[in-house]
Amino acid sequence: MSEASRRGARGEGHQSRLLKERRFAPFFWTQFLGAMNDNVFKIAFTSLVTYHASLFHNVDGKTAAFLISAIFIAPFLLFSATSGQIADKWDKARLIRFVKTLEIAIMAVGAAGFLWASAPLLFVCTFLMGLHSTLFGPVKYAYLPQHLATRELVGGNGLVEMGTFVAILIGTIVGGELAGAGAGALPWIGGVCLGLALLGRGISTWVPQTPAAQPDLRINWNPLTETWRNLRIAREDRAVFQSLLGISWLWFLGATFLASFFNFAHDVLGAGSGVVTLLLAMFSLGIGLGSLLCERLSGGKVEIGLVPFGSIGMTVFAVDLYFASRGGAHGVALQSVAQFVSQPAHWRVLADLFLLAMFGGFYSVPLYALIQSRSAPSHRARIIAANNILNALFMVVSALMAMAITKAGFTIDQLYLVTGVLNALVAIYLYLRLPEFLIRFMMWLLLHTLYRIHVKGSDQIPDDGPCLLVCNHVSFADAVVIGASIRRPVRFVMDHRIFRIPVLSWFFRTVGAIPIAPAHEDAIALDQAYQQIAEALKAGEVVCLFPEGKVTASGELQVFRQGVQRVIERTPVPVVPMALRGLWGSFFSRHGGAAMTRPFKRGILNRLELVIGAPVAPAQATPETLREKVLKLRGAWPV
Template sequence: MTTIAQGAPATAAHEHPNQFALLGQRRFAPFFWTQFAGAANDNLFKFAFTVMVTYQLQVGWLPPALAGLAIGALFILPFLLLSATSGQLADKYDKRVLIRFVKWLEIVIMLIAAWGFFAANVPALLLCTFLMGVHSTLFGPVKYAYLPQHLAERELTGGNGMVEMGTFVAILLGNVAGGLLVAVPDVGPHWVGWACIAMAVAGRAAAQFIPPSPSTDPQLRINWNPFTETWRNLKLANGNVVVFRSLLGISWMWFFGAVFLSQFPSFAKEVLHGNEQVASLLLVVFSVGIGIGSLLCEVLSRRHVEIGLVPLGAIGMSVFAVDLYFASRGLPAVPVQALGVFVAKAAHWRVMADLALLSLFAGLYSVPMYALIQLRCQPTHRARIIAANNILNALFMIASAVIAGALLKSGFGIPQIFLFTGIANAVVAAYIFLLVPEYLLRFVAWFSSRFIYRFRVRGDEHIPVEGAAVLACNHVSFVDAVLLMAASPRPIYFVMDHRIFRIPVLGWLFRLARAIPIAPQKEDPAVYEAAFERAAQVLREGDLLAIFPEGAITRDGQLQEFKGGIMKVLDRARADGVQPPVVPMALTNLWGSFFSRVEEGRAMVRPFRRGMFSRVGLNVGEPLPAAQVQPAVLRARVSQLLVG
């Protein structure tokens, strides 16, 4: 688990009301505008170049039909060749130094590009396309490794959401500006050249104010072989199953998005029967949807890294991709429509709504994954793993182009490709979530704490963001563990009565969560002993262990006596050289709910007995050193939290 680096104290999350306030802070704002200017410049340059060779120049060896493909391939090639090297550089050197170097490089590239635009020199512009790919390849690992050095855990989701939103807005503005400027009669290419230089200078000016970001592995020896280094980084990421599957999940999102983005021009012309402005409108709707979804992540996650949003995002992506097929397949063939005519038809609003919502859910899907990777990676290898992710992204995007092309040649229509992609997304998501059940568990916890209960957590800053700890909580209902999962940004391993595993659905859920069953020693000595050994292992590995010291769910709503099992857990930990703090917790207002034993000792008897969205809470107290813990002392702390 990573630490909070310079400039990102644990209390920083409480110093500003939301993610937008980061734009007023030096640790984030200069970096944000630097990456914004770079993304805008990339797309201004590429789109203007594409339009110029498609409509304005006659280049025999680069026909218009191949221009977009060639420009895209040249831009993405450096990601395959240089990502491994750029990841090592970002881990070895101060990220501020690297960012400034990259921005100087961008100015040089744009000076060459401006000459290329002035002289209508296509080879020079193709060279600049490749060099801008190099620029983006060098910046990518720095971009995502910078954030966890300067943002606290509670800020990572919001910070990543802002960056994701800014990137797509920059892409949109860059494309629009490039298309408008290059189309100006006679002087369009000249204006594009000057605009590219201006954006590069603006990015370098913003980079001047980025604070120091010290090296995370200054002794690293650079391996200049990109193939062996990429393989080494993928093996390193594979050592953490959640991180590696998240890399694959992000790459799949780029596959999914590339299918839609690449088909917008043809979709607008052949299916929607719209002109170039309609194609641009689709890009606007898609970009705005991604931006809104990215910004919603902080609101929906209570300012934690909440990967429970990932299954929600995957569901929305599939639902609205499939509905886009049904919304677009029956549109009548009509002459090419201008933008005003297109938006006046009600059937087209359903198409745009589907597109906006599927991209919104793609934002909900991707931002928590990026934040999780930043949080769970070893700090010394973070940039290299992100570089490996960039390579996977590029490969998945190439695969999307090949597969989409093969489907078109096989007779698939564009709406059918969208349907295929939506169904494939559901299959891939189900595969990932079954391989890494933490996503599914977090989704259940997130959903339960928002749509079954109105769940409020106080004192969650006392839950350690790293290292081993024991969480000790009163036991009120069968969903106590689910609510504790919702309160913690980290996975929790629970010690639970073995009988709870027999309950349908809940038993399966707790087995999926790798909860530790425990039985009374007289009833099953083997299960009893195995539970304590597994609990000791959890603490040895630096994870969170949750215990309900009462030993069973209360039958009268009152706090019961705490048993001595927690002392045995702490004694085992001390024998292993681990001194985990104990965090007292109290679930409030949960007694009397459907999942508590309120009906003559029975639970789950009368659904909705308290209505929907009943208020429940969790109060978290300051951690107790292991040496001070006694059952009576711990019970007194939990009792105080119940009333406070």
């Protein structure tokens, strides 16, 4: 068992406990301070060129925010491929300390730019801070899987995402308030940025050693060929690549909103710079809360069913933001924060931003966790680098689109409407290309609207490698409940007649179900089923079958058939016994007659339990032994 797995097994509990452990806390605060510094610098610079443009020569306040965003993103396109290789080749703790030392030098340049009110120097510093983030990105997301167990990835990513956006919020407030003072604050802005860089470098000394994933890697310094190679590596796993595209789209959407808040407040809402801080605060708090809630909503596993849930909310509230902000600027004098919030109509604007961002948290955290859990450790940092390349490309396109739309005379609220509609179209494309996301969403929704489920013994299922799950068969919803409760994808063995039901057949094929038939009905189909099961187990997958062969008609556990033993003899793997409790008497069970004929037999929000026992060695996994273990796990609970 890896060190991360041992720590995870000992330390199950709320995700906040990670903030007390050295394997996570120094890393968390180092990246927190880096994100804060980025935003103190960018927000201060952007605010100054928007509200105090006279301090700088030949700077267009209308487009400067988008230009600053594009310059910051450019290094991600140019250097992400190289930074991904560096992160795979060298100890990540050493790299973090190097990057934080580089940040001190960069902020010295920035301090000079603010002191002299030099826009060219500040644009150079913006590019260098983008380079700093480019180097840190692959290290940041490849570090977590080396120190966290799989079951901790959602919680760890949630904390990192929350911390990042709280840092953005604090950086926004500090940068905005300093810039609001005008020319007199220029030396202070540079001093704060330099101080944050020094503090971050000090904390980075506590980041624990993190061995290189591939120390013998030969670095390809050609960014074009390496970028192409990274994208090819990422494309090897369809789910990983589609997740990269999904995250990149979120950065497209996020960049559009974050870069436009100054113009949105000034031109659409008729508000001052203090309201910009308020808007950014609502956005940051929303995505921070959404990121933290992910662990609770997902039950601690990588729950990609939350991704469609997030995208639906993002579209709804982006479109509603357009309608909520209609009416234009009010008069010549810019509103203060107090004047702005005194108008109830503006509460809807703030609520839309908060909820849009919260659903963005539901969307992003599972995607990051999926990439980390399904990427090969030796290539993980380079896949993160490929993600950064795509993110940068999408953000550059976002900046160009926003500049083109505003130059064409469209307002910022109309830009939000376009973005919301585009989000719906991208979501449809993503879920058609990878239906696994939509199916998991349907399973998650069913399980959280009709039932309340508690899982016992989830750590009995190995984090990787093959295993066979066996469970009692209480209802026609058993597979959905099990599939939605286990953190690894599961291949279910099911009756061939149900598998062939029109429309449902597409669903069963998409989730990788394996149809099986009795020998007297279709001997060829039976042999094919055993072959598919063997191939799945050899590929390291999890397969689940119901040894009773059919849904119980009495509620009692039936005799286990010999098929399970045939599977084990052909492919010896650990067998994990499980028991479902609470589904007998439900709409999907045969209690009182045929299933699915009497709705709401037991109402909604019924309590279920999935109890998972210790793995059984192949040699001991006889049908009789497994039945006895499942019966014991089920206990006296109504099945």
